Amino acid sequence: xxxxxxxxxxxxxxxxxxxxxxxxxxxxxxxxxxxxxxxxxxxxxxxxxxxxxxxxxxxxxxxxxxxxxxxxxxxxxxxxxxxxxxxxxxxxxxxxxxxxxxxxxxxxxxxxxxxxxxxxxxxxxxxxxxxxxxxxxxxxxxxxxxxxxxxxxxxxxxxxxxxxxxxxxxxxxxxxxxxxxxxxxxxxxxxxxxxxxxxxxxxxxxxxxxx
Numbered sequence: 001x002x003x004x005x006x007x008x009x010x011x012x013x014x015x016x017x018x019x020x021x022x023x024x025x026x027x028x029x030x031x032x033x034x035x036x037x038x039x040x041x042x043x044x045x046x047x048x049x050x051x052x053x054x055x056x057x058x059x060x061x062x063x064x065x066x067x068x069x070x071x072x073x074x075x076x077x078x079x080x081x082x083x084x085x086x087x088x089x090x091x092x093x094x095x096x097x098x099x100x101x102x103x104x105x106x107x108x109x110x111x112x113x114x115x116x117x118x119x120x121x122x123x124x125x126x127x128x129x130x131x132x133x134x135x136x137x138x139x140x141x142x143x144x145x146x147x148x149x150x151x152x153x154x155x156x157x158x159x160x161x162x163x164x165x166x167x168x169x170x171x172x173x174x175x176x177x178x179x180x181x182x183x184x185x186x187x188x189x190x191x192x193x194x195x196x197x198x199x200x201x202x203x204x205x206x207x208x209x210x211x
Contacts, residue, residue: 003032003162004061008053009069010041021155028159044072046120051206054123057111065162068115069150073101103134103153104174107167114158119180135171185209
């Protein structure tokens with residue numbers, strides 16, 4: 001079967017960014033099937049992206065590579081306050097100051113996930129999953145920009161993984177990847193309360209309730 005690579009971003013479709021990422025992937029693995037999950041994530045909304053990824057990935061075949069680029073921390077640092085909002089990138093837990101977030105590959109039992117280590121991959125950080133920091137320059141663009149890691153880091157790394165490169169080749173293990181607290185329903189008296197995360201074009205709701 002041809003390699004399957006999915007893309008989930010907050011880029012929208014008015015600009016060429018999504019198309020550029022696809023071009024990068026196809027240069028590495030020309031027979032890839034590239035599937036757009038969505039490019040309409042609310043800008044910088046890591047929680048929404050994590051929940052949509054969680055809803056989508058179980059429907060894909062084994063060995064699918066999922067790329068998630070919702071990355072407000074790209075090219076800069078963030079603060080503890082920003083990290084706790086669920087709308088920004090990594091802040092090292094308990095650290096004395098802001099740090100630049102890592103780029104990461106998560107190898108689960110059946111699929112692979114590529115994205116920033118900012119909590120967006122929280123739903124796939126299972127006990128059996130292994131995370132690796134993307135540091136091997138062989139599997140990223142030779143000139144990495146400060147602001148377009150989707151093109152220069154995540155897309156090429158996903159292409160190489162889909163072509164058969166071992167996950168451990170991309171870089172060292174990440175033992176404590178960043179996790180975010182995803183919305184959970186709460187019971188108040190006899191009433192269950194939850195949050196609306198997303199409303200699609202048909203008016204369907206993505207909520208914090210599980211099916």
